[in-house]
Amino acid sequence: MLHVETRHAIHPEHAKAMDTAALRTSFLASDMFRDGEIRLIYTHYDRFVMGGAVPAGGELVLDQVAETKTPNFLDRRELGVVNIGGTGTVSAGGETFTLERGDVLYLGMGAGPVSFAGDGRFYLTSAPAHRTCPNRLIRLADSKEVKLGATETSNKRTINQFIHPLVMDSCQLILGYTTLEDGSVWNTIPSHIHDRRMEAYLYFGMEPQSRVLHLMGEPQETRHLFIGNEEGAISPPWSVHSGAGIGSYTFIWAMAGDNVDYTDMDFIQPEDLR
């Protein structure tokens, strides 16, 4: 079963006036992982799509998605898949990839129907593409590791870059995940924005009762979302994206837009946040 929800792009002046419910309707990504379903959120931020596929022992096929008006979803798109569950397989174009928890699969434009099987919980990210880059399974050992933060500032963390120019080719997609050290709670501090690229977060590996206090909004006009396990945030190009966890968490970040330069960020120091 396929379920697709559309999210329109929100102007920052509009976001300023939103109450909690409206902020959650526009920027919280929830209910993406249901057994036996593919659930997508089609955003109008760089036409980035995020979602979940949970085959739950059966098989699910991602093929036609009405929103793209192409015979197959990947005819003019690339796909990044992260397995946040048990071992599962992803098949496309006659190839079958086995993904353990934490493995990332890139499928290039034109890869055709994609089938998901096994015990995986597959987080899906997709952006329009202009050329075919080779399909590739990227394991943790193949990723580029970046250590940031410090215990004193409660933000000691490891960033693993998977779909990233230092690891492989893609068109627009950049993707990886960030793991907090025990006792460190803050991600992406100092905060930043990058008007050139939108971004989406997916928080996972959390206790069910735990929440991340996710910061969003223009740097001098911040708002927050309380986010639970396997939920995410859609971060418009004008928004910061930082958070503090009440309990441990990992999050997948993915971006699409004008460049694939991960380091292209405009930093905002804590004293300048409002």
Ligand SMILES: O=C[C@H](O)[C@@H](O)CC(=O)C(=O)O
């Ligand atoms: O643009 C990059 C993204 O916001 C994240 O990769 C940042 C992040 O994982 C972190 O600093 O903890």
Ligand SMILES: [Zn+2]
């Ligand atoms: Zn960012």
